[in-house]
Amino acid sequence: MINIGEVLLISSSLASLTYVIGALIMALPIPLYGVKKWGTRLITDGIYATIWTDIYGLTMYIIQYINNLLGASWSYYYQWIYAVLVEEVDLYAVIRTAYVFASVSQDPAITVFLAPLSFIFSFLTGLITTTETLLVISNVVYEYTPIFVALGILFLSMPFRIGRNIGSSLIAFGIVFYSALPYLPNFLTSLGINVLDLSTSSGNITDTINFLITQAIPLLIEGTLVFPIAYLIILSGITIGLGSAISGYSARMPIPIEIF
Incomplete structure (x- = not known):
């Protein structure tokens, strides 16, 4: 298990190293702007990474605060997603029962339903897999967000901006x-x-198939596939934007300002 305290300690050391390298570059008797520019960047990056290391606890508090501000609850979310899985499994059992009944029936009017039942059976299996995948993603987010943020700060602290994009993306x-x-x-x-x-x-x-085709399956497609995927895409877009802001590439001044 990754120790967050050790990760932050390494991050602090890397931030200090970045700052020192930048100061040494600035002290070099080489009148080249390209070299001196890296000195300024490294000094700024070292300070920036140190700030992120110091506000790790505040960052985790802000994450929880935003969660509460949205009125969202992880406990309710897990209750909801498990209830959705139960709903899908119940429908799976209904379809399986209907399929078995149709397959053993000698009535041609009933065996004709084997093809649509088989299609619905396969489609619902895919929806269950989608919900289980969402559950896995949720578990990763819930369990490992503190580690993601700490590792993001670690990558952000690396000299010469080696892990800047990865680090900012993990934090975001x-x-x-x-x-x-x-x-x-x-x-x-x-x-x-x-x-x-x-x-x-x-x-x-007949009523069962009509219920599945006209009510259950369309609602499950909307509620467990289309709109959840759309929601994840929205969150991914926000993540990309926030990651760009954290990395500093979207917050440049319109005119160059020399600090050092």
Whole structure:
């Protein structure tokens, strides 16, 4: 298990090393702007990385604060996603039962449903896999966000901006996804989508297939595939923007300013 304290200690040491290298470059008796420019950058990067190391605790507090501000809760989110899985498994059982009934039936009017049931069966299996994948992503975000942020600071502290992009992306990923991923159920509700509002049909096989095709499957496609993927794309876009801001590449002054 990665020790966050040790990671931050290494980050602090790398930030100091970056600063010292920058100071040494500035002290070189070489009147070349390209060389001196790196000295200025390294000094600034060292200070910047030190600040990030010092505000690690504050960063984690802000992440939790944004999460609360959105009205999102990881406990409720997990209850919701497990309930969705149960709903999908229940439908899976209904389809399997209907398929077995149709396959053993000698009535041609019933065996004709084997093809659509097989298609729905395969499609629902894919939806279950999608929900399980979302659950895995959620577990990674929930369990490892503190490590992602700490490792991001570590990469951000490396001299000559070797890990600047990776570091800023890790920090941004932790901030955005930990704060906003649990808001997914609220996001779906705001769109009028409630995948838990399904009542399994208990009629004959014709009613069951009609229920699956007209109600259950379309609602599950919207609530577990289309809009969750769209939401993840939105979060990814915010992550890219925030990562760019943290790396400093989107916050340049319109005119050059020499600090040192």
